[in-house]
Amino acid sequence: MIQYFTTDSSELVTIDDQAALTADHRWINLESPTEDEINQIAQLFKVSNFSLSSVLQDREISRVNFGKTPQENTSILLQYPKYETSPLGYLTHSTFPIMFIISEGSIITVSNHPASFIQHFVINQSSLQETITDHENFAARLIWFITKDFVTSLDKTAVQMDLLERQLTSATENEQIYQIMAIQKTIIDFKSSLAQNQKVIDQIKQNDSLFSTTPLTKTISAVALKNEQAMTMAKTQGEILEQYSNMVSSVVSNNLNDVMKVLTSLTLIMTIPTIIGGIYGMNVDLPGAKLVSAFTLLMLFTIVVCLITYLILKKRKYL
Template structure:
């Protein structure tokens, strides 16, 4: 699916066909989209292949007069095999004089929201660098939005663990920790991209220093939030790991104490069960006496263990 978006005073307006200096937004491209990009706009095929790589890192690349800028943006994951709630995917912005093309192989909430935001706030995008910077800014906003959801998930998992420590809750927190690692790597990569773009456009009229500073501030806030949540999650998992270890030690201590307590009557019964003279065969209440002695010794053992808090 592709859109032809032209920026006017009231934000991006969708057109029915491509015009110079308009933004071609391509999401989940099909064969018709590939044909339009490569044959009509002459976008390098290598750029499209690079963006298709799920693990592609934020970077820039020049080929002829084309500039490829790859960013990573957050997306929610539904029914993922590993259960990760959020991940990051690459989006490529390819520019060449009066051509601006963005390609993303995944459906995202960020791009429609960004387009609607420009209309709602009457944002005017002056040039291709403005568009790239505003997309980075929007990605930082969505990182922060998803981080709030992650924080709520962490709090919910903590409450579940306080009630009963289960493997499912610990695995849930581990998946959230993995998501934070993805977010942290992508945010830092996007932040590095700012410096590269600044060096590329520093001698042009495209550079808006104030906008670039705003983008850097938002990225640093997102990066700081990721680090804080990651530290909280790491500390929480370490604390619950210690609790689990202590619980296992307590259970093993009780089991050992119980085994020792039960071993005393078992030992007595073993002695008096031997086929030898025990000098009690003529005593009328020998069985009761042996049972009473076993119970008494077990009770004394229990009291001793209770005093040293092994029970």
């Protein structure tokens, strides 16, 4: 899929490919592009096929290649988060690469999977505090939305962890362990991707050929700060998950012991009527056996013994 955008009165507007060729500032977004679409963009905007197709490999690492002259393209590859469902059915996040190709008057973004931060960028333009005036501004704002999406995803992961913590108090099965595994996979992926992105952001900050104006410098500084915040959140959540993983087996074992203790106590109480009934079922003379109300008295005696046993077990916290 190919989308073409430009700015009109500080707002993003959709245009066709012919209008994109003549627009002063244009953004071309490719999502899961086919080979024909890659060839089309490569020919129209003089971009190498390799740059456009490299992100189709989901495990590409973050990097930046600065153009040696203003006429040469600059390519920036970063990682972004995306919702996924784990094989066990839990909601998780994975990270995938996205390529930014910046040239004179245009920016091209290429991703192999839908990127939610692009939707946020297009829909929530009110959050853009400055007018989008050129291709570098496009890139800087999009990169900021990537880091913001990481923080948002980690906030949602924190909510999952809070829910998991409440579930641990009554855990008796392996479900909580599987949830921890799913969240740990997300955190490990995030930590690796954020570290990769941080290296690229540092390189961008140190380079004077890109994002060199004061407003854009501030934006990139905000990006770096947001990325560091996400790295700190991921590190903290990872450490908490390690503690969860260490204690979940103990919690499950203790909860199972409590269940077994209750079941054993109930079995003991239910055994009392069987014992008493067995004794009075013997073919010998027993106290009160010849009374008219013998059965009623026997039932009352059994109930009293069961009740006393229950109270004793309750007092000793077996029930």
